[in-house]
Amino acid sequence: MNTSHIKFIIKSLVVGVLLLVAGGLLYWLFAASRWDWIAKYLPLLVKGLWLTLLLWVLSCILGMILAIPIGLVQVTGPRWLAAIAHGFCTVIRGTPLLLQLWLIYYGLGSLFPQIGMIYPEFKNDFTWLIRLDAFWYALLAFTLSFAGYEGEIMRGAFLGVPRGELEAARAFGMSPWKVLTRVWFPRAVRLVLPTLAGEVVLQLKATPLAMTVTVMDLAGVVRNRITQDTYIVYEPLMLLAVIYMCLTFLTVWIFSFIEKRVPQKR
Amino acid sequence: MKLNRRLALAVAAATMLAGASSAAVADIKFGVAAEPYPPFSSKDASGKWVGWEIDLMDAVCAQMNEKCELVEVAWDGIIPALTSKQIDVIWSSMSITGERKQTIDFTNMYYNTPTVIIGAKTGDKDITPEHLKGKVMGAQVSTIHEKYVQKYYAPAGVEVKTYATQDEANNDLAAGRLDYVQADGSALDAFLKTEQGSACCELKGQVKDDPEVLGEGVGGGVRKDEAALKDKLNAAIAELAKSGKFEEITNKYPDLVGKMIVPK
Amino acid sequence: MAAKPGFPEILAFGPTGYGDELLWGAAMSISIALLAYSLGLIIGIIGALCKLDGSPLTRGIMEGYTTLVRAVPELILILILYYAGTATLNQLLESAGYETVAINGFVAAVLVLGFVQGAYSTEVLRAAIQAIPVGQMEAAKAYGMSPWLIFRRITLPSMLPYAIPGLANLWLIVTKDTALIAVVGYTELALATRQAAGNTKMYFTFFMVAGLIYLIITLISQKGFAILEKRVRRGQRKLA
Numbered sequence: 001m002n003t004s005h006i007k008f009i010i011k012s013l014v015v016g017v018l019l020l021v022a023g024g025l026l027y028w029l030f031a032a033s034r035w036d037w038i039a040k041y042l043p044l045l046v047k048g049l050w051l052t053l054l055l056w057v058l059s060c061i062l063g064m065i066l067a068i069p070i071g072l073v074q075v076t077g078p079r080w081l082a083a084i085a086h087g088f089c090t091v092i093r094g095t096p097l098l099l100q101l102w103l104i105y106y107g108l109g110s111l112f113p114q115i116g117m118i119y120p121e122f123k124n125d126f127t128w129l130i131r132l133d134a135f136w137y138a139l140l141a142f143t144l145s146f147a148g149y150e151g152e153i154m155r156g157a158f159l160g161v162p163r164g165e166l167e168a169a170r171a172f173g174m175s176p177w178k179v180l181t182r183v184w185f186p187r188a189v190r191l192v193l194p195t196l197a198g199e200v201v202l203q204l205k206a207t208p209l210a211m212t213v214t215v216m217d218l219a220g221v222v223r224n225r226i227t228q229d230t231y232i233v234y235e236p237l238m239l240l241a242v243i244y245m246c247l248t249f250l251t252v253w254i255f256s257f258i259e260k261r262v263p264q265k266r
Numbered sequence: 267m268k269l270n271r272r273l274a275l276a277v278a279a280a281t282m283l284a285g286a287s288s289a290a291v292a293d294i295k296f297g298v299a300a301e302p303y304p305p306f307s308s309k310d311a312s313g314k315w316v317g318w319e320i321d322l323m324d325a326v327c328a329q330m331n332e333k334c335e336l337v338e339v340a341w342d343g344i345i346p347a348l349t350s351k352q353i354d355v356i357w358s359s360m361s362i363t364g365e366r367k368q369t370i371d372f373t374n375m376y377y378n379t380p381t382v383i384i385g386a387k388t389g390d391k392d393i394t395p396e397h398l399k400g401k402v403m404g405a406q407v408s409t410i411h412e413k414y415v416q417k418y419y420a421p422a423g424v425e426v427k428t429y430a431t432q433d434e435a436n437n438d439l440a441a442g443r444l445d446y447v448q449a450d451g452s453a454l455d456a457f458l459k460t461e462q463g464s465a466c467c468e469l470k471g472q473v474k475d476d477p478e479v480l481g482e483g484v485g486g487g488v489r490k491d492e493a494a495l496k497d498k499l500n501a502a503i504a505e506l507a508k509s510g511k512f513e514e515i516t517n518k519y520p521d522l523v524g525k526m527i528v529p530k
Numbered sequence: 531m532a533a534k535p536g537f538p539e540i541l542a543f544g545p546t547g548y549g550d551e552l553l554w555g556a557a558m559s560i561s562i563a564l565l566a567y568s569l570g571l572i573i574g575i576i577g578a579l580c581k582l583d584g585s586p587l588t589r590g591i592m593e594g595y596t597t598l599v600r601a602v603p604e605l606i607l608i609l610i611l612y613y614a615g616t617a618t619l620n621q622l623l624e625s626a627g628y629e630t631v632a633i634n635g636f637v638a639a640v641l642v643l644g645f646v647q648g649a650y651s652t653e654v655l656r657a658a659i660q661a662i663p664v665g666q667m668e669a670a671k672a673y674g675m676s677p678w679l680i681f682r683r684i685t686l687p688s689m690l691p692y693a694i695p696g697l698a699n700l701w702l703i704v705t706k707d708t709a710l711i712a713v714v715g716y717t718e719l720a721l722a723t724r725q726a727a728g729n730t731k732m733y734f735t736f737f738m739v740a741g742l743i744y745l746i747i748t749l750i751s752q753k754g755f756a757i758l759e760k761r762v763r764r765g766q767r768k769l770a
Contacts, residue, residue, distance in 0.1 A: 011587070018591065093702075094748035095741040096709035098720055102727075103737035106437065110733055113442040117465065123442075130442040131402075205603040212713060214429055214438070219606065223342055224430045228408035231369045233346045237610045241602045248601040300715040302728050309725050312545035313554070338635075340715030343613065350617035352634075433728050440731075462731045 033235050041226050048221035049243070051135065055217060056204050059139055063146025063203075068185070070147060071154025085151065092148025098209050101141040105134060105213040138210040146203055153195060157188035193262060197255035201248050208240075218243065293333045294495070296323055297353030299341035301431040305456045305519050306359050318522060321515045322376065322506075323357050329502040329511075342430050345369060348487055354495065356487030359450070361410045363481045370487045373499045378483030378527040381411060383470045384454050385446040386439070393446070393470045395422035401445040402427060404435040411448045414479045419448075440466045448473065452525050459521060483527070503529060540730060541739065548726040548736070555722030556743050559708040562639045562718060567704050569644025571697075574651025581656050592652065599649035605710050611642040612714045635716030639708070647704055654696035658689040690762040698755035705747055719743060 038045075070088065073081045092100070112130045116123030123130065161184055169183040208219035216224070222236040298315065302308035306319040315336055327334035339347045344360075347353050348370060362372045383393045383403075390397065395418050403419055405412040407428040420426050429435040432449055439447045440462045447454065451472070457463040488496045506512060512528040543549040577596070580588040599607065616638065623629070666688060670680045712721035719740055727736040 011585075014591075015587070090749075091741070091745060094745040096706040096720065096744060098709040098712065099723070099737055099741055099744065102720075102724060103733070103741065106727065106733040107737055109441050109443075110437070110731070113440065113466070116442065127442075132443075201601075208603045208605045209710075212430075214427075214434060219603075223609070224407050224428065227346075228342060228430075231345050231366075233343075234610070234614050237606060237614075240606050241610065244603055244606065245598070245601045300717065300721065300725070302725060308729065309551075310545070311548055311551070311726075311729075313551045338715050338717060340713065343609075343714060346613050346617075350613060351620050352616060437728075460731075 033238075034232055035235060037226060037230050037232060037236070038239075041221070044216075044221050044225060045218065048216055048218040051215065052207050052217040052219075055135065055139060055142060055210060055215070056207050059142035059146055060200055060203055062139075062143040064150055066143065066147035067150035067154050070151030071156075071158055071188075072180075074151070074155040075158045089148050089152045089155075092145055093152065097141070097145050097206055098212065100145060101138060101209055101213055104141045105137040109137060134214045135210075138213060138215050142203065142206065142210075145206070146199070149202075150192075150199060153192055153199070154188065157191040158184065160191050161187040190262060193255075193259055197252055197259075200255070201251055204247055204251065205244070208244075293335040294327070294330075294355060295335050295337045295353045296355045296357040297337050297339045297344055297347055299344060299358040299431070300338040301341055301433050303359055303432060303453060305521060306453065318377075318515060318519050319357060319359060321518065322512075325506055325511050325515065326499065326502045329505055330498055332498075345487070348489060351489075354488070354492075355499065359453070359484050360487055361481040362483060362485045363410055363413075366487070369490075371490050371492070371496055372485035372487055373496055374503055374529065375483030375485050376503050376529060379453075379525060380451040381414065381448065381473050381475075381480055382451040382454055383446050383448045383473060384439070384458060384467050385470045386442070386466060387468050389445055389470070391470055393473070395419045395424065398446065399423035401425070402443070403446045403448065404429060404438055404444040405448050406430070406432045406435055409449075410479060410481045411450070414473065414476065415448055417476075417479055418473075436463065442466075446470065452522050455525060456521055540732060540735065548722075548730075551722050551726060552719065552736075552739065552743070555717060555719035556747075558636070558717065559705070559719040560747065562636065562643065562708045562711065563701070563705045565640040566643035566647055566708075567701055569640060570647025570651045570700070570704070573644065573648025574655045577648060577652030578655035578659055581652065582659060596649040596652050599646055600653075604646055604707055605713060607646055608639075608642050608710055608714065611645065612638050615642070635711065635714065638714070639711040639716055639718075643704060643707055643711075646707070647700060650700050650703070651697070654700065655689070655693055658693035658696070659685060661692040662688045687762070691759070691766060694755065694759045694762060698752070698759070701751055701755070702748055705751070706744065709744075 070085045074085045074089075075082075077085070109132075112126070112132075113123075116126070116130060165183055165187065166179060169179045174182065207217060210217050211220035211223055214220070214224075219240060222240050226236045227233055298307050298320070303317075305317055307315060307317040310316050320336070323334065323336070337347075337353050339353060339358075341358065344353075344356055344358060345366070348356055356370070360366070360372075362375060366372070385393075389401075398419060399422055402425045403415055404427045405415045407430060412426070412428055415424070415426050427435075427438070427444060429438070432453060435444070435447050435449070436454075436457045438444045454469070458467060458469060486499055488499070507529040516522050516526065516528065539547060541547055541549045541552070543553075577592050581592045584592070662685065666684055667680065670684045675683065708718055709720035711718050712724065715721070717725070723736050723740040727733045730736070
């Protein structure tokens, strides 16, 4: 009796607090929050969304393309190549993406003008390289990061394909290339498919880091333009959270749709 | 019920942590942008904050006979930090503008400097908007300088890039991603004196003044409902101006001498 | 200005080098990570038990919490909670007639990262508890063990082997997520590095050194978790 009493009190307390929070949030949303800035900044927000999507999708695709050889050489490659690939994965996975991004943008970015100072002809021929927008540095950083994480997963997937299938393929007289493209790779991809959705969502959630190197992606527009101009803090951030949430759910939904389409026989 | 006791313990620990950090004594918290802004405020190699503005802060606090605490805040969140009471004063080279006055209050101006444009050595000295058509110009976002550039240079066909901090803009100028940067004269002067700045860039000249855009100088930001603190700061600034303390501080920074206007 | 120090000297300890600043930043990062991780574990244990045994209401709340947190980028959560959290707390305190408190970056970082970690640990621990064979629990109940005893004797030891890999992963994530605190201006390793790099313009040197520090933390942690996993798996059959 005593415990059920306490349980009831705690429960009503929790419900009360939650109702209070929800009520406060609703009051804030309808009475205290300001949304008049949306109309003015809509074009910028759309542009930012476009940059975010571009950064996300391109880095996933390019990263995946890089990840396949990185995974493969760790399984079958010569020892030195495997060691390099393994080292790459360890470094990428062991350091914060924010730091990698800064290293590439500030470090690599300051390297080109230094070369230009020593060799003036470089400066004339490669002005585009010096002028390269921060977006491309961010894309490079995100691509390498995705390749590092996905390379490790691909390694596991290549290992996870049953030996017997590969032996059977070889017994049919397939060339090593054919074994790879017809059997090994398709089977490995099917093994990673269930984890891919999670990785792609993680990549999406990493994209706002780009705002720290002057990229005007969605988060950049919000933090480095709207909040700076209007001093409205919470509403743009809320909008940002909602947009990212929608993108996440959309991704999960699309991937579960694809997964259902791909036959999963073991 | 063990679980609830644990929960209570965790909550208690969390509140204790928050309480311990909240410093019971009522120090005045001066918010300084964490990003370096030499020669006004930057962290030296020993981890100490140094610069003209930091010296002035110490002088003001001594004058007010108050204990002050320097709090590092990200520049892009410095006004929210003030309004959400994480700091009490913004002391970070913030120009007094009408727009900002809608959200916060300012003390009287404590320094003012001319607005200048610097650029790559290879570029022209002529900095009229018409002449810079097609060039790329950088400014710190939502500062008076960005407003000025957007008002005069953007319509003339100059591409404007904005940066969250001045340091980033300077860095991009040195990296060749920008042709010109407009900002506060003394800060850019300090940049030109660095190895990086002197290698790439030079002073191009002052821009035409427009008080409506360029504001009334730099002041300390305070919350709107705290007139007492504002008056106290103003009194201290006025007192220091009278006693010649401003000149004394400026003389410690030879690069600044003759380049800035301080209250008299 | 004196002659500029070069590569190794710039990392020296003391007033001329940035070695002590970086090390201090690293210490901050590790403390934030440790405290946030512990807070996340506490939330995770409560959350997992709520999700498994709770009423529909508590389960619904927990479901909402984990889904929301895992769908929004950590950086944005940190920004929202850092500014909105402190402002709301102070408004509440003020309306209740108390002095406002200034939550410093350290505490805010711990609370925010702990809140985010809690969602992930909830899922890890829930999955691990669910992986325990039902028979074990039933047998324990049949022996008349109290819920607390069951948790201590059965649930905890038999779920750990399933939970350790996930928890190890979360620890590695939180050590790297502390770098995000740099964005709200608290000087941990990443911001200390950026300040040093910005002052000296030696970007490669400093970012490489900081990367090395993070890498060392990661590698040591991995080793530690491997030993721990071996220990909690003692007596279990080897995985094929």
